[in-house]
Amino acid sequence: xxxxxxxxxxxxxxxxxxxxxxxxxxxxxxxxxxxxxxxxxxxxxxxxxxxxxxxxxxxxxxxxxxxxxxxxxxxxxxxxxxxxxxxxxxxxxxxxxxxxxxxxxxxxxxxxxxxxxxxxxxxxxxxxxxxxxxxxxxxxxxxxxxxxxxxxxxxxxxxxxxxxxxxxxxxxxxxxxxxxxxxxxxxxxxxxxxxxxxxxxxxxxxxxxxxxxxxxxxxxxxxxxxxxxxxxxxxxxxxxxxxxxxxxxxxxxxxxxxxxxxxxxxxxxxxxxxxxxxxxxxxxxxxxxxxxxxxxxxxxxxxxxxxxxxxxxxxxxxxxxxxxxxxxxxxxxxxxxxxxxxxxxxxxxxxxxxxxxxxxxxxxxxxxxxxxxxxxxxxxxxxxxxxxxxxxxxxxxxxxxxxxxxxxxxxxxxxxxxxxxxxxxxxxxxxxxxxxxxxxxxxxxxxxxxxxxxxxxxxxxxxxxxxxxxxxxxxxxxxxxxxxxxxxxxxxxxxxxxxxxxxxxxxxxxxxxxxxxxxxxxxxxxxxxxxxxxxxxxxxxxxxxxxxxxxxxxxxxxxxxxxxxxxxxxxxx
RNA sequence: CGGGAAGUAGCGCAGUCUGGUUUAGCGCGCUUGGUUCGGGACCAAGAGGCCGCGGGUUCGAAUCCCGCCUUCCCGACCA
Numbered sequence: 082x083x084x085x086x087x088x089x090x091x092x093x094x095x096x097x098x099x100x101x102x103x104x105x106x107x108x109x110x111x112x113x114x115x116x117x118x119x120x121x122x123x124x125x126x127x128x129x130x131x132x133x134x135x136x137x138x139x140x141x142x143x144x145x146x147x148x149x150x151x152x153x154x155x156x157x158x159x160x161x162x163x164x165x166x167x168x169x170x171x172x173x174x175x176x177x178x179x180x181x182x183x184x185x186x187x188x189x190x191x192x193x194x195x196x197x198x199x200x201x202x203x204x205x206x207x208x209x210x211x212x213x214x215x216x217x218x219x220x221x222x223x224x225x226x227x228x229x230x231x232x233x234x235x236x237x238x239x240x241x242x243x244x245x246x247x248x249x250x251x252x253x254x255x256x257x258x259x260x261x262x263x264x265x266x267x268x269x270x271x272x273x274x275x276x277x278x279x280x281x282x283x284x285x286x287x288x289x290x291x292x293x294x295x296x297x298x299x300x301x302x303x304x305x306x307x308x309x310x311x312x313x314x315x316x317x318x319x320x321x322x323x324x325x326x327x328x329x330x331x332x333x334x335x336x337x338x339x340x341x342x343x344x345x346x347x348x349x350x351x352x353x354x355x356x357x358x359x360x361x362x363x364x365x366x367x368x369x370x371x372x373x374x375x376x377x378x379x380x381x382x383x384x385x386x387x388x389x390x391x392x393x394x395x396x397x398x399x400x401x402x403x404x405x406x407x408x409x410x411x412x413x414x415x416x417x418x419x420x421x422x423x424x425x426x427x428x429x430x431x432x433x434x435x436x437x438x439x440x441x442x443x444x445x446x447x448x449x450x451x452x453x454x455x456x457x458x459x460x461x462x463x464x465x466x467x468x469x470x471x472x473x474x475x476x477x478x479x480x481x482x483x484x485x486x487x488x489x490x491x492x493x494x495x496x497x498x499x500x501x502x503x504x505x506x507x508x509x510x511x512x513x514x515x516x517x518x519x520x521x522x523x524x525x526x527x528x529x530x531x532x533x534x535x536x537x538x539x540x541x542x543x544x545x546x547x548x549x550x551x552x553x554x555x556x557x558x559x560x561x562x563x564x565x566x567x568x569x570x571x572x573x574x575x576x577x578x579x580x581x582x583x584x585x586x587x588x589x590x591x592x593x594x595x596x597x598x599x600x601x602x603x604x605x606x607x608x609x610x611x612x613x614x615x616x617x618x619x620x621x622x623x624x625x626x627x628x629x630x631x632x633x634x635x636x637x638x639x640x641x642x643x644x645x646x647x648x649x650x651x652x653x654x
Numbered sequence: 655c656g657g658g659a660a661g662u663a664g665c666g667c668a669g670u671c672u673g674g675u676u677u678a679g680c681g682c683g684c685u686u687g688g689u690u691c692g693g694g695a696c697c698a699a700g701a702g703g704c705c706g707c708g709g710g711u712u713c714g715a716a717u718c719c720c721g722c723c724u725u726c727c728c729g730a731c732c733a
Contacts, residue, residue, distance in 0.1 A: 090664090090665095090683090092665060092666085092682095092683090093665080093666085093682060093683080093694065094665065094666045094667095094681095094682075095666080096665080096666085097660085097661095097665085097666070097667090097725090097726085098660090098725060098726050099726085100726075100727070115725090117724085117725090118724085118725065118726085170733095172731075172732090173731090173732075173733090189733075190733060219733090221732085221733085223731090223732075224655080224730080224731050224732075225727095225728095225729090225730095225731080225732095227726095227727090232732085238733085240733090280733090288733095290733095299732085300732095499732095499733085502733055504733085532733090534733060536733090568692095570691080570692055571691065571692090573691085602694090603690085603691055603692090603693090603694080603695065604691070604692045604693065605691090605692075605693040605694050605695080606693085606694055606695095607692095607693090607694095608692075608693045608694085609693065609694045610694085612693090621692080623692055624691095624692090625692085626692095633692095
């Protein structure tokens, strides 16, 4: 490709509306332009990179035995109603009515559709297992699109679905996809970690997220030297044994230096103080000496969860423990109803609803709890003596102070960008949509499913996020829009231009993906643009070197260059 | 949806507080001519604006007031 035949316009300055580095660079390097919030045009250079990522994905999916197909983006609403996700995913579904009044959903993902197809086409165990995939545009009505292409309302996903006759088959399919994902990310040269994660609305019980650590990542992950890696939402907390417990109970009761249970619960005034921070400051106790009482609605029924003041409740763990389909924070009205007091002053004492407590609170003494009255808290509250939860459970978010759930070593917390997610779905979709097969004995069973998603444009953004410098993007070769850029530094020089054209022709013959910067720009402009866009290799053709029949080959990554004979250029790249 | 910030030429910004010397500027980019030519050149001449939209106040509004729209950030949410 010749630069002047292309459609490239780089920007010298950062766009005003971009925050993330990858977003700024993608705009400046002429890869994308925003149409509206959450929707981006891929300019030719960006599309080229996107296609490269797709190529890598296709190759590895095909290698793993998956088969490509393409499903519609518009879905009849009935399928979504059948699986119940019309309600569950209501807030992200993009919907419209067609001229006949039929309601249409623009697909945010395709479990419903693929299961429907497979239910019609596959009937026998002989046709299993199957892994089907597509690369396609998805639509999600995101609450807040963010960071350019990292979280956009319209995005490109590779989604794959496996169908097996039994769980052993699912394990094999899952492993194949897991391995394929590792290969894909390795080929894209992304530093990633595969972590245990929560399946969320996808269903199933086990899932893995493929995460690329980055400061702008919207998810947090836990990593340990022992190899343990998990989403912060699922990382298990150990039962308090040693150090954690001692911090919890060592702090003194308000106004005393006493560790022993103080005999009387006292009601104290805490005017307008409902937050842990306010209350602990006011009463001069550590946040860890407070008990937060959180009221939830689990499938519509109120339930109280107690966690330590310095801990964050983990709704996923709670939801899993309760085996609830829906879990939400109760609103003011419900709280007033079940506790008798306003939000912010709830406490376990006198509560008539189910009470669960995080096990970091086991044996806590002289704690502070809400009094279920406005502007009142109770002090000197002791576990077991004054309140007794139905169960002590793991229901909080892991913190840096917690030991590794696997080896008890020191953990690290990191922000990360979710690039891919794999799920074991089981029969959740095949059951309701009737994707059944007949086994050898003629008995009908629902197929066992898995699903596997990868964000194609997120790979691009994440790659830039982890690989750039002050001058611009540093592409890994496999996903760079072009592998090589030829920079004739003075196109007015006929001889120089001719040589460049010849070299360009030879490289194309040699199947190199090359772009020729044939613009009549000054050298400096060409260097800046080449660095900004980040082509891995620059072939620089200048007048002085050319007289010696030499050109310069420079690699973007390390900035190192070598002078080589013109005849040897292709060999050296 | 709550909190914050912003919208002036293709891009990045100043001007708005304190209404009138503003015929609305600057830098980059763009056009033409010339000189340059290995790290975003220089000189000269140009083109390019519903000052986000609507209403109001005023002799007079980019500037003050009211309403709306859009965008970004933080939060809640999220395969």
